[in-house]
Amino acid sequence: MSELTVRSKVWLEVDGEPFLGDGRYRLLRAVERGGSISAAARELGISYRKAWAQLAAMEAHAPFPLLERRTGGKAGGATVLTDETLRLLAAFGTLREAVNHDADRHFAHCFTGESTR
Amino acid sequence: MSELTVRSKVWLEVDGEPFLGDGRYRLLRAVERGGSISAAARELGISYRKAWAQLAAMEAHAPFPLLERRTGGKAGGATVLTDETLRLLAAFGTLREAVNHDADRHFAHCFTGESTR
DNA sequence: ATTTCGTTATGCAAAATCAGCACAACGAAA
DNA sequence: TTTCGTTGTGCTGATTTTGCATAACGAAAT
Numbered sequence A, B: 001m002s003e004l005t006v007r008s009k010v011w012l013e014v015d016g017e018p019f020l021g022d023g024r025y026r027l028l029r030a031v032e033r034g035g036s037i038s039a040a041a042r043e044l045g046i047s048y049r050k051a052w053a054q055l056a057a058m059e060a061h062a063p064f065p066l067l068e069r070r071t072g073g074k075a076g077g078a079t080v081l082t083d084e085t086l087r088l089l090a091a092f093g094t095l096r097e098a099v100n101h102d103a104d105r106h107f108a109h110c111f112t113g114e115s116t117r
Numbered sequence C: 001a002t003t004t005c006g007t008t009a010t011g012c013a014a015a016a017t018c019a020g021c022a023c024a025a026c027g028a029a030a
Numbered sequence D: 001t002t003t004c005g006t007t008g009t010g011c012t013g014a015t016t017t018t019g020c021a022t023a024a025c026g027a028a029a030t
Helices: A022-034 A035-046 A048-063 A085-114 B022-034 B037-044 B050-062 B083-112
Strands: A004-016 A018-019 A069-070 A079-083 B004-014 B019-021 B069-072 B077-080
Touching: A004 A022, A004 A085, A004 B083, A018 A048, A022 A035, A022 A048, A022 A069, A022 A085, A035 A048, A079 A085, A085 B004, A085 B083, B004 B022, B004 B083, B019 B050, B022 B037, B022 B050, B022 B069, B022 B083, B037 B050, B077 B083
Parallel strands: none
Antiparallel strands: A004 A018, A004 B004, A069 A079, B004 B019, B069 B077
16 A cells, blocks of 8 residues: 655745755754754764755855854854844744645645545 | 745655655646657756656656556657546646645745735 | 863865766557 | 657766865863
């Protein structure tokens, strides 16, 4: 028996360039939790190189500063999210959930059953 | 001034493998119109190789026959969609539009303005 | 002052993926 | 029997992704 499921994705673009999607959302949340890029990379099981590249690509198109980085210190360094980034993540988080939810709902309507609400 | 926009994507999976998304949807519609894979590839401006690979990947997971191919003949050959494929495309087409529309609506709600309806 | 430490940042090469050219096989119609 | 534009596929070069290795950093600890 083959299982048919629906999946959806939402992302934001700035001037037509990818800006914030699911992967970067999770990465930024991990940075928020861990207090550094490398901690976030470890948590997500990706290389620091990759995490750094994603953030750099994002910042290249960001209309405001995303991160505050500090290097050095006994702890090596740290990076924290700006308030604007936190607000952005909050808004995107609800958008993301709403769209995923609607996708499931419409899928049920168009494919399996009928009722939409 | 940087322009912030939302984009969204919906696709179907069979047993966790990508099955039908936007690209394959358009490709199948082009096959329907042109009556052959190569005509579809020409219409979409992609190589026959690429179009063929997409259809092959899709058929590998399809729970029913997607295409009926005929090779040979003065016209070279042809491929047409099965009735099941046509029904699938119809359902996916409405799903796709509904989700994209909702994404725009939620974006307006979460980011720029307020009213959702 | 000097050392220490785990960060940030980046060059570079290997690996994996993608794109597309080239060509064989096909077989109904002419 | 010939002809034609398909379908199907091998292969190669280009492109993207991945990750190893290492430099730079600088506040805190000594």
